[in-house]
Amino acid sequence: MAWIILVLSGMLEAVWAAALGASHGFKRKIPTLIFAVSMALSMAGLAWAMTSLPTGTAYAVWVGIGATLTVIWGFVKGYESPTTARVLLLVLLVSSVIGLKVVS
Template identity: 55%
Template sequence: MAWVVLVVAGVLETVWAVALDGSKGFSRLVPSLVFVVALVLSMGGLAYAMRGIPLGTGYAVWVGIGAIGTALYGMVALGDAVTAARVTCLLLILSGVVGLKVLH
């Protein structure tokens, strides 16, 4: 169960990062509220998951999922460059996340 919660918390990290950008420095209400809610749920999920997952593993997986999700959102929805080097780097992060799960 801790791993499922950790993955959801990592996805919520992507949500709050996107909402933070959309809030334009907290000047827009709805994205600012989405940011706060997603941040609290994401941190709460990380805290819950760390009851059964070591700190280093949990945090690295949480950040990795958030980083991959945010980068993919940027490429798909915001027109960020999609290059072989960027995709390779994201695949390396993904392999690290999977590796940490397998080695746990």
């Protein structure tokens, strides 16, 4: 169950990161609200998952999921270009996260 909560929390990390960018320095209300709620839920889920998972592994998985999804969102929205190097590095990041899960 902790792994499921951790994955969902990592997904929420991508939500709050995207909402933070869309808030334009907290000047837009709806993205700011989405940022605050998703960040609180993401942190709460990470904290809960850390009660039964090693801290380093849980944090690395959480960040890896959030970072990967945030970059993919940037590709989809056209904010970033999906170059070969970026895609390969994302694959390496995801592989590393999976590797941490396997050896835990």
